[in-house]
Amino acid sequence: MGQFLPFTKQVLKNLFSEPATTQYPFVPKEYPERTRGHVDINKDQCILCGMCMRSCPPGAIKVDRAGKTWTINRFDCIQCGYCVEKCPKKCLSITAGYQEPGPEKFTYSVEVPYEPPKPAAKPQA
Amino acid sequence: MQEIKKDMYLIDKAELLQVIMEKKNALWRLCQICCSFPKAENHYEVTYSFANGYDFANYRLIVEKDEDVPSISRVYKSAIYYENEMHELWGLNVENIKVDLHDKLYRIDVETPFIEKEDK
Amino acid sequence: MTERIIIAVLYVLLAPFVIGLLDGFDRKISARMQGRRGPSVLQPFFDLKKLFEKEFLTANKAQLFMIRSYLVFIVLSGVLFFGGFDILLVVFSLSTAAMFLILASTSTHSPYSAQGTHRELVQIMSCEPMELLVAVGFYLAIGTFNVNEIIKTSISPIAYLPGFFVGFVFILTIKFRKSPFDIATSHHAHQEVIKGVTSEMVGKEYGMVTLAEWYENAILLGIVGLFFLNSNPVSIVAAIIAILVVWFLEILIDNTSARVKWQLMLKLAWGVTIVAAGMNLLLLEIIRG
Amino acid sequence: MSTIHKSPWLLHYDGSSCNGCDIEVLACTTPVYDVERFGVINTGNPMHADIFLITGGINSQNEAVVKQIYEQMPQPKVVIAVGTCACTGGIFKECYNIKGGADTVIPVDIYVPGCAARPESIIDGVVKGVALFKEKAAALKASENAN
Amino acid sequence: MGKRSIVPYGPQHPVLPEPIHLDLVLEDEKVLAAIPSIGFIHRGLESLTSKKDFNEMVYVAERICGICSFMHGMGYCMAVEDIMNVEVPRRADYLRTIWAEMSRLHSHLLWLGLLADGFGFESLFMHSWRLRENILDMFEASTGGRVIFSVNTIGGVLKDMPNDMLKEFVKKLDDMEKEIRETTSIFLNDYTVKSRLVGVGILTGEDAIRRGAVGPMMRASGINVDMRKNGYAAYNDIDFDVITSNNCDSYARCEVRIGEIFQSIDIIRQCVAKIPDTEINTKVTGMPNGESIIRVEQPRGEAFYHVRANGTKFLDRFRVRTPTFANIPALTQTLQGCQYGDVPLLVLTIDPCISCTER
Amino acid sequence: MEMLVTALICLPFLWAILPAVIHNSKCRAFFVYLGCGIVIALSVFTAVKWYLAGGQATDFDLPYREAFDHVILVGDIFLMCLITYLSFKYKKGVISLLAIVQTVLVAALELFGPKVQEAPALHFDWLTFVMILIIGVVGSLIGIYAVGYMHGYHIHHHKELTDRRSFFLAMIFVFFGAMFGLVFSQSLIWLYFFWEITSVTSFLLIGYTRTEEAINNSFKALWMNLLGGCGIAAAIAVGVLLYQNVNLYDMIKIAILSKYMGVPNTLCLLPIACLAFAALTKSAQFPFSGWLLGAMVAPTPSSALLHSATMVKAGVYLLIRISVAMADNYVGNMVALVGGFTFLAASCLAISVSDGKKVLAYSTISNLGLIVACTGCGYEETIWAAVFLVIFHAVSKSMLFQCVGAIENTTGSRDVEDMQGLISLFPKLAVVLMIGIAGMFLAPFGMLISKWAALKAFIDTSSVYVSTLMVLFICFGSATTMFYWTKWMSKILGASGKEKSRDLTKKNEYISMFFHAFMMVALILGFPWLSSHVLKPMSNEMFGTDVQVISYQNIIIMIVLLVGVFVIPAINYVLTKNTKAKQVITYMGGANCGDNFNFVSSTGDPKEMHISNFYMEDIMGEKKLFTPAIMVSTVIIIVYMIIVIGGAF
Ligand code: SF4
Ligand code: SF4
Ligand code: SF4
Ligand code: SF4
Ligand code: SF4
Ligand code: SF4
Numbered sequence A: 001m002g003q004f005l006p007f008t009k010q011v012l013k014n015l016f017s018e019p020a021t022t023q024y025p026f027v028p029k030e031y032p033e034r035t036r037g038h039v040d041i042n043k044d045q046c047i048l049c050g051m052c053m054r055s056c057p058p059g060a061i062k063v064d065r066a067g068k069t070w071t072i073n074r075f076d077c078i079q080c081g082y083c084v085e086k087c088p089k090k091c092l093s094i095t096a097g098y099q100e101p102g103p104e105k106f107t108y109s110v111e112v113p114y115e116p117p118k119p120a121a122k123p124q125a
Numbered sequence B: 001m002q003e004i005k006k007d008m009y010l011i012d013k014a015e016l017l018q019v020i021m022e023k024k025n026a027l028w029r030l031c032q033i034c035c036s037f038p039k040a041e042n043h044y045e046v047t048y049s050f051a052n053g054y055d056f057a058n059y060r061l062i063v064e065k066d067e068d069v070p071s072i073s074r075v076y077k078s079a080i081y082y083e084n085e086m087h088e089l090w091g092l093n094v095e096n097i098k099v100d101l102h103d104k105l106y107r108i109d110v111e112t113p114f115i116e117k118e119d120k
Numbered sequence C: 001m002t003e004r005i006i007i008a009v010l011y012v013l014l015a016p017f018v019i020g021l022l023d024g025f026d027r028k029i030s031a032r033m034q035g036r037r038g039p040s041v042l043q044p045f046f047d048l049k050k051l052f053e054k055e056f057l058t059a060n061k062a063q064l065f066m067i068r069s070y071l072v073f074i075v076l077s078g079v080l081f082f083g084g085f086d087i088l089l090v091v092f093s094l095s096t097a098a099m100f101l102i103l104a105s106t107s108t109h110s111p112y113s114a115q116g117t118h119r120e121l122v123q124i125m126s127c128e129p130m131e132l133l134v135a136v137g138f139y140l141a142i143g144t145f146n147v148n149e150i151i152k153t154s155i156s157p158i159a160y161l162p163g164f165f166v167g168f169v170f171i172l173t174i175k176f177r178k179s180p181f182d183i184a185t186s187h188h189a190h191q192e193v194i195k196g197v198t199s200e201m202v203g204k205e206y207g208m209v210t211l212a213e214w215y216e217n218a219i220l221l222g223i224v225g226l227f228f229l230n231s232n233p234v235s236i237v238a239a240i241i242a243i244l245v246v247w248f249l250e251i252l253i254d255n256t257s258a259r260v261k262w263q264l265m266l267k268l269a270w271g272v273t274i275v276a277a278g279m280n281l282l283l284l285e286i287i288r289g
Numbered sequence D: 001m002s003t004i005h006k007s008p009w010l011l012h013y014d015g016s017s018c019n020g021c022d023i024e025v026l027a028c029t030t031p032v033y034d035v036e037r038f039g040v041i042n043t044g045n046p047m048h049a050d051i052f053l054i055t056g057g058i059n060s061q062n063e064a065v066v067k068q069i070y071e072q073m074p075q076p077k078v079v080i081a082v083g084t085c086a087c088t089g090g091i092f093k094e095c096y097n098i099k100g101g102a103d104t105v106i107p108v109d110i111y112v113p114g115c116a117a118r119p120e121s122i123i124d125g126v127v128k129g130v131a132l133f134k135e136k137a138a139a140l141k142a143s144e145n146a147n
Numbered sequence E: 001m002g003k004r005s006i007v008p009y010g011p012q013h014p015v016l017p018e019p020i021h022l023d024l025v026l027e028d029e030k031v032l033a034a035i036p037s038i039g040f041i042h043r044g045l046e047s048l049t050s051k052k053d054f055n056e057m058v059y060v061a062e063r064i065c066g067i068c069s070f071m072h073g074m075g076y077c078m079a080v081e082d083i084m085n086v087e088v089p090r091r092a093d094y095l096r097t098i099w100a101e102m103s104r105l106h107s108h109l110l111w112l113g114l115l116a117d118g119f120g121f122e123s124l125f126m127h128s129w130r131l132r133e134n135i136l137d138m139f140e141a142s143t144g145g146r147v148i149f150s151v152n153t154i155g156g157v158l159k160d161m162p163n164d165m166l167k168e169f170v171k172k173l174d175d176m177e178k179e180i181r182e183t184t185s186i187f188l189n190d191y192t193v194k195s196r197l198v199g200v201g202i203l204t205g206e207d208a209i210r211r212g213a214v215g216p217m218m219r220a221s222g223i224n225v226d227m228r229k230n231g232y233a234a235y236n237d238i239d240f241d242v243i244t245s246n247n248c249d250s251y252a253r254c255e256v257r258i259g260e261i262f263q264s265i266d267i268i269r270q271c272v273a274k275i276p277d278t279e280i281n282t283k284v285t286g287m288p289n290g291e292s293i294i295r296v297e298q299p300r301g302e303a304f305y306h307v308r309a310n311g312t313k314f315l316d317r318f319r320v321r322t323p324t325f326a327n328i329p330a331l332t333q334t335l336q337g338c339q340y341g342d343v344p345l346l347v348l349t350i351d352p353c354i355s356c357t358e359r
Numbered sequence F: 001m002e003m004l005v006t007a008l009i010c011l012p013f014l015w016a017i018l019p020a021v022i023h024n025s026k027c028r029a030f031f032v033y034l035g036c037g038i039v040i041a042l043s044v045f046t047a048v049k050w051y052l053a054g055g056q057a058t059d060f061d062l063p064y065r066e067a068f069d070h071v072i073l074v075g076d077i078f079l080m081c082l083i084t085y086l087s088f089k090y091k092k093g094v095i096s097l098l099a100i101v102q103t104v105l106v107a108a109l110e111l112f113g114p115k116v117q118e119a120p121a122l123h124f125d126w127l128t129f130v131m132i133l134i135i136g137v138v139g140s141l142i143g144i145y146a147v148g149y150m151h152g153y154h155i156h157h158h159k160e161l162t163d164r165r166s167f168f169l170a171m172i173f174v175f176f177g178a179m180f181g182l183v184f185s186q187s188l189i190w191l192y193f194f195w196e197i198t199s200v201t202s203f204l205l206i207g208y209t210r211t212e213e214a215i216n217n218s219f220k221a222l223w224m225n226l227l228g229g230c231g232i233a234a235a236i237a238v239g240v241l242l243y244q245n246v247n248l249y250d251m252i253k254i255a256i257l258s259k260y261m262g263v264p265n266t267l268c269l270l271p272i273a274c275l276a277f278a279a280l281t282k283s284a285q286f287p288f289s290g291w292l293l294g295a296m297v298a299p300t301p302s303s304a305l306l307h308s309a310t311m312v313k314a315g316v317y318l319l320i321r322i323s324v325a326m327a328d329n330y331v332g333n334m335v336a337l338v339g340g341f342t343f344l345a346a347s348c349l350a351i352s353v354s355d356g357k358k359v360l361a362y363s364t365i366s367n368l369g370l371i372v373a374c375t376g377c378g379y380e381e382t383i384w385a386a387v388f389l390v391i392f393h394a395v396s397k398s399m400l401f402q403c404v405g406a407i408e409n410t411t412g413s414r415d416v417e418d419m420q421g422l423i424s425l426f427p428k429l430a431v432v433l434m435i436g437i438a439g440m441f442l443a444p445f446g447m448l449i450s451k452w453a454a455l456k457a458f459i460d461t462s463s464v465y466v467s468t469l470m471v472l473f474i475c476f477g478s479a480t481t482m483f484y485w486t487k488w489m490s491k492i493l494g495a496s497g498k499e500k501s502r503d504l505t506k507k508n509e510y511i512s513m514f515f516h517a518f519m520m521v522a523l524i525l526g527f528p529w530l531s532s533h534v535l536k537p538m539s540n541e542m543f544g545t546d547v548q549v550i551s552y553q554n555i556i557i558m559i560v561l562l563v564g565v566f567v568i569p570a571i572n573y574v575l576t577k578n579t580k581a582k583q584v585i586t587y588m589g590g591a592n593c594g595d596n597f598n599f600v601s602s603t604g605d606p607k608e609m610h611i612s613n614f615y616m617e618d619i620m621g622e623k624k625l626f627t628p629a630i631m632v633s634t635v636i637i638i639v640y641m642i643i644v645i646g647g648a649f
């Protein structure tokens, strides 16, 4: 074919072979294990130190010491994993599965069972 | 004043055009012009970077807050963008830019965002 | 006569369905050629119906009436063709229709419509000699411009008109707005003139233009078929096969070439017209003495 | 029956994204994801579009552009904000020239989070957006009849 | 005004994935003047240094652009490491090099696709992007992200690629190489493609220098400059030649980038063969104080990271001069006298990345 | 009849004295109107009378034939002296040589040459019938238009020029007289005289403004037309010396007979060849197109006059007249090829210009090319087409010129680019312009019907390569024609951001334009009638047969299309008038400033958007095509003339 329509071969090959298209959303997608999908918390280990809140670049995490909640706005999270890096208790993880799109931006909140240490420790600080 | 790196030369305003012409005639390429305003120093630093093949040279001009700098855009056309940027974002006056966009390069709402009001 | 009227009526009623379906397969096949699954074959009909359901916005109200006139003229040309009338007049009437499209497009003062329009004009200019020559070819081969008489010939016109056929298939690429000649209004959005002539056409306006294009494509494919028809009914099968082959060829070309610039299009179209059709013409004239 | 949900043509405009989301939007049209399966055509022209996919936040210069494009789209239309930047301004929300997510200038129907938003997310977003068309088309019809 | 048209081009335009605007003065379709304007994507992210500390800035730097995201992160980290005199472990250097070359690979394939789309060759666009998906899969498997990797940190990288994984990647690349070769031969040989590229948008070597062009744009004008030869990361261990072309037109730019695709595959192979087993990052303590200029060869050319620190966690100045910014003056030169239909193509031949240009 | 015809020829000459001597502008205007009215009335009356009398071709003499013969001889010499004087005055003395040679030749032959056969001087047949109607009606309307136009021209727009309106208006009447004389003349000597008058008058009209450009152009027109005059003089010489005959109709008969009798002597074709050559110059075919383009510098009425009803029509008339003698021979081939080539080349050139009058000029040349090509073919169908084209062309061109003139007076520009959105600014002018343009190319207006017939006939032409070339010329030429007209139309119907301003067009200009528009529509509607009642007898008279050129079926289609063109848009207009539509601004990629005419430019300020048409100067430009076109056509003419002359001896 030379200069004229040299792509024909490829095109015809494509025509008669299975397309590359995935079947998503009819068949769910399988993600590799390292995929950074969303941030999850192991609430039992969290000590409400607020490190994640302070380090999060877009400010997606709110840690409420008084209310004992850990809140994340997943419409604001950039899945950078810096909070995971920074968390002293390694209770955060970033795992496969992304936040579903939706008509509202909502936050996701967990009650953290952590009991702060006795006030006895306070004078030291 | 911080330490100056090995390929960085301090020049003053009078030398600028001479340096620029030398570079131009030796076919150096203008890599960038960087303007900064280190708060601690309280003056502008304008850095002109040139390259020729793998050779690299930077020339730094120290400019006081209310001073103007001459434009090099008539020698290096590509300086137009850098110089307009300096004026729009830092409020540094550049005299006689070849195409003066009068702060309409980025068309931002805030005035000179890299300089805080009281610094000016 | 009644026969001819029936065919013309069938054209008006069925052409959109047939061409729409061909278009659907076109999209499917193109997608597969690109290694994709592609849309449903009924997609063109969904698209068309949707366009008529959209809100009607316009930058210039004059546009709508010109577009309607365009549609009516295309259908009228089709009726003339399938009704078996004079093929040269069909070509003339098609160019009158095209003029309405052009006027519709420029009525809006939009930069993209305008660029598209000028390119459309260049396209028309590139194709028109060949279209007229096809009519001339039939006249030379069969002795009449009359479609109804052309189909009554004993030997298919293609026997006399191979050069004309080649030239015509070449300009079909332009007419179908296929790569490498989708210069004014391609079916791909990603081009410098956006959607060219149809850039400013919203909802039903765009729907009408699409419909008109289908009607026009029916005429063009009809002309392809005409090259193969003769008094023997079996030739109808040959004509249909020819139409399908040409149609597939256009899809293939579409998927294996880049969009060239209009200067090259003009040069190529005129060059092919002069060489292919011109030589054939000369030969026919010599044979006729 | 309206067929708009079967033929949603989309328009993509890059507000002030980092490109990450843009190329993922574009990737959706390519063989592996092929949104044309759902009848989607990526048109570049607001006059022909049904879905407005906006990536990136709003800044002082593109504000007018986004508004203009939105207005040039005929009803019924759906706006999908793709990527964290378009949802909230994301990492750039503290920049001096970022006014916020797409919803600061136009009503957004679906938010697709992610940095960058994955093609799967975008497909989900489009599917959800398309589902809104039925109501919107009915509303348009009702308002037309009322006139 | 007579026969001249004065029309806007963009900001929203389907052939421009990112908004830029040109005022075009046309005669028929001949471009007599093209005046670009930018700023539609200007965010002002350099100013974030006053709000985010120098560690967080890594994540900002990555998001200067979603295409060479990795290299931005790397360039920024290298500059800060330079200031803080941090010796990066060798394995981290190699990993950075591999990711950087993979980025180049994906970026050039992406560009080839966009170029094909720019001249209306839809199936070729689809094909290029289909090939590119393989690279993205490798990214996701190794970093967890398709587009933004978040693996750079000051002092090295955060994630390691086990040697098995590297071997597997090399095998995949071997398979792809053949396919890429077939695809790229279309760009170089097809008649219709050549009609769009050859002789279009001439930029002579001298003009390239005068206008400050960088990267493939410059190398396609016959100028032999590639920042990788400065030997940052692991490049001083790698054997490669700078690819140039003397045609100075769009075809040459295409040629250079295609050459670099195969070059990248080769560099990755060399890296995988030589990669040492060391740590992947070192612990960094203290605050940066000082100044550094780092130049990195991105897919689009030389990028500039000028960091000035003052001993606090907030930097004084973080200046990025991206390759597209440097190439715009060259673009306006090539646009002069071209055809309207060439405009998107010429804009594409600098491989524009507006988001990094405007930051 | 004799008296009527005599009046028709002589009255305009005499009437010309009135405007020449009256300098009060109101009074002069009155006499011009009156004169034009009389000319219209007289020509229509003559034509109708002849038509009612059965439409038989008749030969007759003027009263006092002898005296007229002498007047003509003296007139010839007077014209020669005038030309010589003027050309020396403007230092172009060489040109006078052309005049001297031919006049001396003709005068010498007349005075000292062999005695020629006596024959009646005048002839009246169907072709004459069509011509006098065109000259009388269209020409006089231009006269009426001229009064108002020239008033505006001098009083408002060109105060710097000397006001020589008296002279201008007088020349118009001279023109009428010459044209009438030309179409009636049977004797070549008479024809030659009137021919020279038209050359000289047009020369004077073109040079009207006396600017340097005008003078140069007028001399260009002069020498080209004089060259044509030489052609006629040569024909006279051949006629006198070989056949002792200077009767045009006899020459034609000789040529036809030579063909039928199988006489191989191409000598018989020589006079026809000379006449054809003359006609090619006058009808501005390539390579002689330059003069008509140059004629644009003159005020619009004279352009209109030269382009539509008179001057160029003289050439075309002569070609149609001799066409029967050109069928299937070298002369015919030459004329056909030159015409066909001109049709294509001029229409390509028309694409590249934006000056409205220049577009019109090229389109005139192009259309004349088609007519000339038809005559060169010399078949019934082509003559049918040629005459149709002449009629349609006269009306629509006159209308277009007037309209462009009026637009120029009103808006200050005649550039097509400046007519953006004319329909909303000056709807009346725009409508007239649209009708005129539609008449020039659109199905199913006259031009197209004729093209259909011409194409058919060319396919049937016997010479293989002429036929092939002609078919290609027509096919390509049609495409280029469509291009330049459509782009003009699209300008007019576009949107405009300008403020409406006052329409400065005079009432009498409108009267003339509307009358033309009305005629245009009437012609289209009446074309089947015209075909069967005028063109059929004409072809019967010329060929002795009356073939139905266009089939009944096609006439029906034409009428359907015609109705379509008027009715469909009208219905659609009514249908869409009340469509509810939300007004939006046009799409400019988001750069729009809020209306459809300005955008945010790269400097951040609003900038006005300009959209202009394609001109393809690199491909079709005058610089690129003009000289090659002249060379090609010159070669065609030289080669064929050598064949004809060479064959003769
Ligand atoms: S992953 Fe990044 S953006 Fe998301 S919550 Fe953690 S630190 Fe914040
Ligand atoms: S998640 Fe980790 S960093 Fe965040 S508050 Fe809990 S313990 Fe601290
Ligand atoms: S619109 Fe875009 S995606 Fe659709 S076919 Fe055209 S180029 Fe391809
Ligand atoms: S969310 Fe991200 S990808 Fe989307 S527009 Fe914003 S910055 Fe771009
Ligand atoms: S969301 Fe992330 S990837 Fe998308 S544009 Fe914003 S920064 Fe880029
Ligand atoms: S090709 Fe079209 S949809 Fe894709 S990025 Fe470009 S403009 Fe956007």
Ligand code: SF4
Binding pocket: D019, D022, D023, E016, E017, E018, E067, E114, E351, E352, E353, E354, E355
């Ligand atoms: S070149 Fe820039 S705009 Fe184009 S796709 Fe790449 S990142 Fe996006």
Ligand code: SF4
Binding pocket: E064, E065, E066, E067, E068, E069, E071, E072, E298, E299, E300, E322, E323, E324, E352, E353, E354, E355, E356, E357
């Ligand atoms: S040059 Fe463009 S693509 Fe490359 S890193 Fe910068 S922003 Fe990204």
